[in-house]
Amino acid sequence: MSTLEIKDLKVSIETDQGTKHILKGVDLTINEGEIHAVMGPNGSGKSTLAYTIAGHPRYTVEGGSITFDGQDVLAMSVDERARAGLFLAMQYPVEIPGVTVTNFLRTAKTAIDGEAPAIRGWATSVKEAMANLRMDPEFAARNVNEGFSGGEKKRHEILQLELLKPKFAVLDETDSGLDVDALKVVSEGVNRAHQTTGLGILLITHYTRILRYIQPDFVHVFVDGKVAEEGGRELADRLEDEGYDRYLTGTATQA
Amino acid sequence: MSVALPETGHYVPVQTRSERFRSVNHAEFPEVTGREVDWKFTPVDRLRALIDGELDGSPYEVTHPEVAGTWVGWVDRDDARIGTAGIPEDRASANAYGTFQRALHIAIEQDAAAPLTVTRDSLGTGPRAGHVLITAAPRSKGLVVLDSRGDAQLAENVELLVGEGADLTVVSVQEWAEDGIHLASHFARVERDARLKHIVVSLGGSIVRVNPAAHLAGQGAEAELLGLYFADAGQHLEQQVYVNHDAPQTVSRVTYKGALNGEGAHTVWIGDVLIGRAAVGTDSYEQNRNLVLSEGTRADSIPNLEIETGDIAGAGHASATGRFDDEHLFYLQARGIPEDEARRLVVLGFLIEVVQRIGEPELEARLTSALEAELEAAR
Numbered sequence: 092m093s094t095l096e097i098k099d100l101k102v103s104i105e106t107d108q109g110t111k112h113i114l115k116g117v118d119l120t121i122n123e124g125e126i127h128a129v130m131g132p133n134g135s136g137k138s139t140l141a142y143t144i145a146g147h148p149r150y151t152v153e154g155g156s157i158t159f160d161g162q163d164v165l166a167m168s169v170d171e172r173a174r175a176g177l178f179l180a181m182q183y184p185v186e187i188p189g190v191t192v193t194n195f196l197r198t199a200k201t202a203i204d205g206e207a208p209a210i211r212g213w214a215t216s217v218k219e220a221m222a223n224l225r226m227d228p229e230f231a232a233r234n235v236n237e238g239f240s241g242g243e244k245k246r247h248e249i250l251q252l253e254l255l256k257p258k259f260a261v262l263d264e265t266d267s268g269l270d271v272d273a274l275k276v277v278s279e280g281v282n283r284a285h286q287t288t289g290l291g292i293l294l295i296t297h298y299t300r301i302l303r304y305i306q307p308d309f310v311h312v313f314v315d316g317k318v319a320e321e322g323g324r325e326l327a328d329r330l331e332d333e334g335y336d337r338y339l340t341g342t343a344t345q346a
Numbered sequence: 347m348s349v350a351l352p353e354t355g356h357y358v359p360v361q362t363r364s365e366r367f368r369s370v371n372h373a374e375f376p377e378v379t380g381r382e383v384d385w386k387f388t389p390v391d392r393l394r395a396l397i398d399g400e401l402d403g404s405p406y407e408v409t410h411p412e413v414a415g416t417w418v419g420w421v422d423r424d425d426a427r428i429g430t431a432g433i434p435e436d437r438a439s440a441n442a443y444g445t446f447q448r449a450l451h452i453a454i455e456q457d458a459a460a461p462l463t464v465t466r467d468s469l470g471t472g473p474r475a476g477h478v479l480i481t482a483a484p485r486s487k488g489l490v491v492l493d494s495r496g497d498a499q500l501a502e503n504v505e506l507l508v509g510e511g512a513d514l515t516v517v518s519v520q521e522w523a524e525d526g527i528h529l530a531s532h533f534a535r536v537e538r539d540a541r542l543k544h545i546v547v548s549l550g551g552s553i554v555r556v557n558p559a560a561h562l563a564g565q566g567a568e569a570e571l572l573g574l575y576f577a578d579a580g581q582h583l584e585q586q587v588y589v590n591h592d593a594p595q596t597v598s599r600v601t602y603k604g605a606l607n608g609e610g611a612h613t614v615w616i617g618d619v620l621i622g623r624a625a626v627g628t629d630s631y632e633q634n635r636n637l638v639l640s641e642g643t644r645a646d647s648i649p650n651l652e653i654e655t656g657d658i659a660g661a662g663h664a665s666a667t668g669r670f671d672d673e674h675l676f677y678l679q680a681r682g683i684p685e686d687e688a689r690r691l692v693v694l695g696f697l698i699e700v701v702q703r704i705g706e707p708e709l710e711a712r713l714t715s716a717l718e719a720e721l722e723a724a725r
Binding site: 202203 | 671672673674676677678679680681682683684685687688691692694695696697698699702
């Protein structure tokens with residue numbers, strides 16, 4: 092069974108005001124098949140964790156480790172991580188001029204599998220996956236994310252999740268900017284991928300709303316770059332009632 | 347025919363594009379020093395033969411398919427239409443104008459049944475003068491590809507007459523041999539409610555300078571001017587684009603994109619837009635983007651906008667020259683695509699955006715392969 096293990100992870104970024112320490116010692120272990128929700132107020136370091144796992148060059152790892160089945164993830168390039176089976180559904184997917192969705196998906200699938208997918212079977216899979224996500228087939232001919240609405244971009248992220256079949260996926264605020272209908276469609280996609288491939292999921296969110304559709308096994312509350320509290324699904328219910336104030340007052344007092 | 351003769355002896359460059367000196371007579375232009383506003387980025391010393399030398403103005407061999415609704419042939423230099431789209435604004439252009447014997451006429455007489463590709467690939471290495479006249483009859487629709495390959499040392503003027511309500515696309519493809527030298531001035535006159543899509547694709551040649559000017563002469567006229575270029579080591583690719591909004595409710599969009607790779611790769615883009623007093627309700631936007639792939643390159647990019655009326659719908663310009671967008675690379679790499687493949691996709695995508703707007707699948711596929719070959723060579 093595959094395991095993603097994060098130990099005492101410390102991460103900073105360079106800003107105009109100098110080095111900013113964002114993650115201050117994060118521990119998390121996710122096994123294949125498990126769904127973990129990471130929740131927390133804005134600025135608590137949730138997205139930094141997502142981008143650090145994916146290997147974005149903006150983030151500097153100052154200490155700790157990320158291992159995937161014993162392999163040192165931090166030593167891998169961004170594309171090596173993806174080929175090892177890690178996936179990041181981005182909060183703000185960028186537009187890529189001149190690269191069509193069809194071309195992009197085939198290129199990514201070929202890179203991840205190490206061989207080109209069979210032409211006919213692949214076209215059918217793409218068509219089905221798009222239909223499941225209620226995506227207009229004409230999106231296949233459009234350039235990646237170009238002119239997509241916020242909801243269309245998120246569907247396109249989940250489309251990739253379903254087609255590339257990673258072992259672990261980090262979903263970075265996939266729910267943000269979605270209306271209820273789109274949220275349901277996107278959540279169904281995540282649940283479908285989970286049932287079909289049994290992947291492990293790290294679901295990053297500010298709100299509890301998405302957890303009505305995607306049931307987490309574990310909930311971790313992030314505050315000021317650390318896990319402040321952990322628990323089961325019931326912790327999410329409690330956050331829904333009480334919000335994050337309890338933790339924020341706590342940090343304020345400590346500071 | 348001449349406009350605003352310069353005072354003899356000392357030439358004062360005019361700042362306003364619409365007042366630039368024009369003449370069909372080579373001798374009326376002052377000698378080119380290389381300091382002039384329209385020559386200062388160009389390696390003029392390698393162009394003396396075309397600027398001042400004797401040129402061969404005889405017709406050359408062209409090949410083209412028979413396409414219903416179109417006509418291709420040679421017409422006399424005293425044809426009444428010649429000189430009506432525009433006359434030379436520089437000395438090399440005037441040298442060609444004074445020398446050509448007959449003009450290559452490409453006519454869209456009614457809706458063209460298919461794209462019309464006119465190929466010229468045997469111009470030879472001697473200095474030549476040429477003149478091309480492309481006409482689109484009122485309310486006709488057609489797509490013309492002027493496909494240039496092989497050796498060349500050519501100075502020419504290309505006139506485009508777009509009749510009322512016509513819809514004309516012209517693609518000028520420069521895939522000259524390595525030593526090819528080509529100076530071209532394109533003059534388009536776009537009549538009422540007509541639409542011109544003009545695309546300059548410069549990939550091959552040593553010095554290639556194609557300067558398109560579009561005169562939006564009739565109410566509701568539209569011009570979309572697109573360009574695509576890839577300069578390798580030592581290559582000079584230049585385009586000076588001029589849009590003259592001269593009638594109400596005219597629309598123009600200028601988009602030029604280029605890539606530079608290798609020591610001495612030099613590209614020039616100058617974009618002049620004039621919104622004249624008559625051009626109320628004008629909507630105009632011009633942009634140039636350059637992607638720098640290596641050290642030792644130079645991209646000059648200069649947008650100019652002159653507005654003589656206060657009543658316009660919109661006018662803007664943008665110019666950017668830079669390296670890769672790291673966020674593009676990150677997104678592609680995060681999907682498992684190795685870095686060099688991701689770079690190739692990003693550069694190709696950046697340029698192909700222009701190819702995608704041609705609207706002719708066969709040419710689009712050919713240009714995509716040509717760009718892929720350029721990128722392969724750049725690795």
